[in-house]
Amino acid sequence: MRFTIDPKRFAEAVAWTAKSIPTRPALPVLAGLMLRVSDARLTLSTFDYEVSHEVTLDVAGASDGACLVSGRLVNEIAKALPAKRVEVSSAGQHLELLCGAGRFTLPAMPAEDYPTLPTTPFPVGAVDASAFAAAVARVAVAAGRDDALPLLTGIRLEIAGDRLTMLATDRYRLGLVEISWATTNPDARIDALVPAKTLHDTAKTLGPLGGAVALSFTGGRPGEGLLGLTAGPRRTTTRLLDPTNYPPMRNLLPATALHQACFHVATLVDAVKRVALVAERTAPIVLTLTTDGLRIDAGGTEQAHASETMDATYAGTDLSIGFNPQYLLDGLSQVGSPHAVLSVIDPHKPAVIDPADVDGHAIPGYRYMLMPIRISR
Template sequence: MKFRVERDVLTEAVTWTARTLPARPPAPVLSGVRIEATQEGVVKLASFDYEVSARGEIPAEVTEPGTILVSGRLLAEIAKALPHKPVDFTVDGTKVSVVCGASRFSLLTMPVEEYPTLPTMPELTGVVDGSELSAAVSQVTVAASRDDTLPLLTGVRIEIEGEKVTLLATDRYRLALREMTWRPSAPDMSTVALVRARTLNDVSKSLGPVGDVNVALSVGEGVDLIGFEAGGRQTTSLLVDGDYPHVRRLFPDETPIHAVVATQPLIDAARRVALVAERNTPIRLNFSEGQVVLDAGQGDDAQASEVLESTLVGEDISVAFNPQFLLDGLNALGTDFVRLSFTHPNKPVEFTGQESLDGEDSKHYRYLLVPIRFAN
């Protein structure tokens, strides 16, 4: 095998393909990136760990077609460090030579015949705007669990009903819901899938800026799989198996009390007040007519407080939150004002965004946060 490719094109493709490689692969070949050079002047790169696959195609000057398997992480590091000149790949026996300007590397190849067969991309289910997908995923995955001992909660539940897509995630302490529209392949599409939050984050960051993203879903047809494709790149992932908890019912039907605060000043104040909050120590928010007082710390510990303007509908109320969970929700909103809707000081609080102080809140994105009980 022998081919020449532009350095930047190679770097982007290898970085994309190698990004999901496992740190501790169950088999050595699963740490590799499969590289296939074709007579048509295309180089295909692929990785697969039996759960997530990634594929990309790049143009190249192919002199001798062929297929090799090399260490993905090492090749990605080498590609990033190469000078901005064309890169030549040449295979000689069990080694591949990578030459770029005055830089020369020799890498061992792995037995490509031992590499598993890549999964087939499911049929197209629908198309979503990449920028909207990126925004929705970032808003929802903040609430997904990072605890791998609870695999169900590390996923994002995707509910599809015709042109409406709803994303849901929870780690038991907060819940995020985001609604968006897409272009389904069938107008009566109705299905549900549970996708790893980590996979969705990777896809939205890598494919989102490209433009439209094709989504392919296979549920109940043998292997449950989801695939994404855009800009000559493909990725597939096995769906998370199991019954996701019925979290929608956690959103309150009525909220007799609500407060509205400018979002960015609240974020800034929460960050400042949180400086004195020890680990697992909450920030307290005391809402009364015309203002909210943020404070943290007590007794002989360091203390901080700050007062912000706010509007309040209903009786005075005080709540306390995990500082990071509070900031995650506020940062995800993306609106000038935040509405906090209450049913009781010890019941979950719903965060929604609105564009003006006295406007209506939007239900396209909802963030539900469980408060921390504190002694008055």
């Protein structure tokens, strides 16, 4: 195997594929990066039986062949190469990289032991890459991070015709976003649970590249299917989680609210950050809603205390409601508009944050539901 390639293209391709290399692989070959050349096209791939990444590039001076080497080592080398053409070749049990005055010789792993990457069927539809990345980020903040509860570490994808809905929850909050997309089958109805970290990392990388992301699904028993994401020469597959027993958190979204406050998002974010400085790790911050505006409090009478007021348009009776400050900030960071509306039924039931226009009218497309923390007054 032999090829020549621009160092920047090579580094970007290696970085993309190296994303799925496990820190502690079950088998040594799963720490490898497969380089395969065929018909003057280089394919780089990694696979750990859960997630695969693959990219195909045109190369010069190519001769066919394949070589499997340490993915993390190639990634570190590729990032450090000077801005000169890279010559890569395999000979025997080694891979050699030449770039300028530098020469790197890496031991090869047995390529015949490397698992075959999964294939993806015809896409169900495609969505703008930047819109997809933004939508995933908006719900990923609410996904669980406890691997002991894998069900809650996923993002649920619900496809119905030209609407793509994503939601995630860790039982204490819920992020829900709905976007339009170009479907290949208007009658398609799909409900899949995707690992949030993989989906977020992949979408975050694909978003700035522009273009569209095509989504493919394979069936199987719950928890055994695959999601395929294809954007130009890049392709990712990830195993789906078992959606059985996923909590029906959407049912908690209130149809109406007795109390609504419209506020400037950046002003509240800054105030919460300042006031939360005196709060203990598990202590809530308290929002007090009145017709005079919004007051943010943290701390108690016998410890450090902070309070700040800000303008807000409020409809309802006076009330106080407590929230985990970080959970509140996570939701506010994804509102995506200068103003938002906080809707509350009562201080002991879930509250909802919606993006809003300057007049306080909710803008559809994103909702963030947050469970309150009981406070004593």
